[in-house]
Amino acid sequence: MQSAAVIDHTQRDPYQVALEQFDIAADRLHLDPNMRAILRECQRELIVHFPVRMQDGVVKVFTGYRVQHNTARGPAKGGIRYHPSVSLNEVRALSMWMTWKCAVVGIPYGGAKGGVVCDPKQMTSQQLETLTRRYTTEIALLIGPDRDIPAPDVNTDAQTMAWIMDTYSMHQGHTVPAVVTGKPLSIGGSEGRREATARGVVYTIIEVAKHLDVDLEGARVAVQGFGNVGSNTAILLHQLGATVVGVSDVTGGVYSAKGIDIPRLQAYARETGQVAGFPGAERVTNAELLELDCDILVPAAIENQIGETNAPRIKAKIVAEAANGPTSPEADRILQDKGVMLIPDILCNAGGVTVSYFEWVQDLQNLFWREATINARLKEVMVKSFNDVLDLSRKHKVDMRTAAYMLAVQRVADATLTRGIYP
Numbered sequence: 001m002q003s004a005a006v007i008d009h010t011q012r013d014p015y016q017v018a019l020e021q022f023d024i025a026a027d028r029l030h031l032d033p034n035m036r037a038i039l040r041e042c043q044r045e046l047i048v049h050f051p052v053r054m055q056d057g058v059v060k061v062f063t064g065y066r067v068q069h070n071t072a073r074g075p076a077k078g079g080i081r082y083h084p085s086v087s088l089n090e091v092r093a094l095s096m097w098m099t100w101k102c103a104v105v106g107i108p109y110g111g112a113k114g115g116v117v118c119d120p121k122q123m124t125s126q127q128l129e130t131l132t133r134r135y136t137t138e139i140a141l142l143i144g145p146d147r148d149i150p151a152p153d154v155n156t157d158a159q160t161m162a163w164i165m166d167t168y169s170m171h172q173g174h175t176v177p178a179v180v181t182g183k184p185l186s187i188g189g190s191e192g193r194r195e196a197t198a199r200g201v202v203y204t205i206i207e208v209a210k211h212l213d214v215d216l217e218g219a220r221v222a223v224q225g226f227g228n229v230g231s232n233t234a235i236l237l238h239q240l241g242a243t244v245v246g247v248s249d250v251t252g253g254v255y256s257a258k259g260i261d262i263p264r265l266q267a268y269a270r271e272t273g274q275v276a277g278f279p280g281a282e283r284v285t286n287a288e289l290l291e292l293d294c295d296i297l298v299p300a301a302i303e304n305q306i307g308e309t310n311a312p313r314i315k316a317k318i319v320a321e322a323a324n325g326p327t328s329p330e331a332d333r334i335l336q337d338k339g340v341m342l343i344p345d346i347l348c349n350a351g352g353v354t355v356s357y358f359e360w361v362q363d364l365q366n367l368f369w370r371e372a373t374i375n376a377r378l379k380e381v382m383v384k385s386f387n388d389v390l391d392l393s394r395k396h397k398v399d400m401r402t403a404a405y406m407l408a409v410q411r412v413a414d415a416t417l418t419r420g421i422y423p
C-alpha cells in the first residue's frame, strides 16, 4: 500500500493536552477558580534514579516516576509503564487521566501512574526482574493497599505485578496481595482481569453501535496496537462477527479488505513477535492503518497518534480510544466537525481499572468471584457509564469527551468540597 499517511509527530505534550481537556470541561461546568487550581495540579510527584547491575557487570542508572494526581475519592490507582519515551509530563498526564477514569465509572479511587525510562525489548527477563524489584523499593514510600495500588500498563504484565507484590511483601514481612492488581491468578489475581480492558472497550462499542444503528456483524474495524488491549479487542470484535481489516504493532501493520483471521494472526504474532509479514495480507504502516477505509477505528497503542494533520483523513465513523491520550484537542475538534463519534479514553478503556477494583476488593476480602460474575459486573459498569456520558453529552450538546470530563470533574470536585481543605 502506497500513501502519504504520516502520524503527526509534532508531539503535543501529554500534560498540556490533559490540561486543555480539563479546562474545556471546567469552563462548561463554571468550576470555581479555587477548585480549578487544585485539580490542575498533581498532588504528589516522585522521581527516582536507581542502579541496576546488567548481565555484563556494567551498572546502569535508570530513571522512574510515580505520580499521584488526586486522592479525594479514595486511594490512588494506576498502572506502571516501561518505555523509552516515558517522561514526567507523560506520567502526570496519565495519572490525571486515571483520576477522571475512576470517577467516570464511579469506582472509589483517585488517580496515579508510574513509569520507568527503559527499553524492555532490549532487556532480559532477569534484568527486568531486578529493575522492577529496585523500582518497587524506590517507590515503596508511596504505594500500599490503601495508599496507591499499581497495575500493568504498556510493556508490563502479570509477572511484573508478581515481582512488585513479592518485593513489597518482603519489606512488610507478610504477604500483601492487594498492593497491586493485574497479578497472576495463583497469587490473588482476578479472573477476567487480563481481558478486562478489551472487554470494556467492546462493551462501549456495542453501546455506541446500538445508538448509531450500526450492525457490528460485518462492520469493518482497524486496530492500532497488538499488545494486551489491542489483541484482545481484535479477538472479541472478530468473535462478534466484525471484519477486522487492519491490525498493527510497533513494527508496522497488515491490511486485508476481506478481513484478517485474527486467531491465526495471534498465533503468527506469538511465533514471530510481530504482525507484519502475516501471509495473505498487505503491509501498511502505523500511519496508514489509522487512515484505513473502515467503520470503527480502535487506537490501542500510545498517545499522540491522531493530530491535526491526519485527523481530516480518518475515514472511520466511530473512534474507540482503547489507548490513553491518542487524540489531540485539535484533532478532537476536526473529528467532531466530521461527525465522527469518539468514545473517549477515560470511558472507553476504563474496563481495566474496573476489574482491578474487583481484584482489590476480592484480595481484601479473601473471597474470589467466578469469571461470569466479573464479566457481568464489568458489563453493568461500562453500559451504565457509557449511557450516563451519552445522556450528559445530549443534555449539554457537547462531544463525548467533554461530557465524560464534566461527569468526572464534577464528582472529584464534589468529593473535594465535601472533605474540605485541610487544615
Ligand code: GLU
Pocket (backbone or CB within 6 Å): 077, 078, 079, 080, 101, 149, 150, 151, 152, 153, 154, 181, 324, 349, 350, 352, 353, 354, 356
Ligand atoms: N493501566 C491501565 C489503565 O490505563 C489499568 C490501570 C489499573 O488497573 O489500575 O487504565
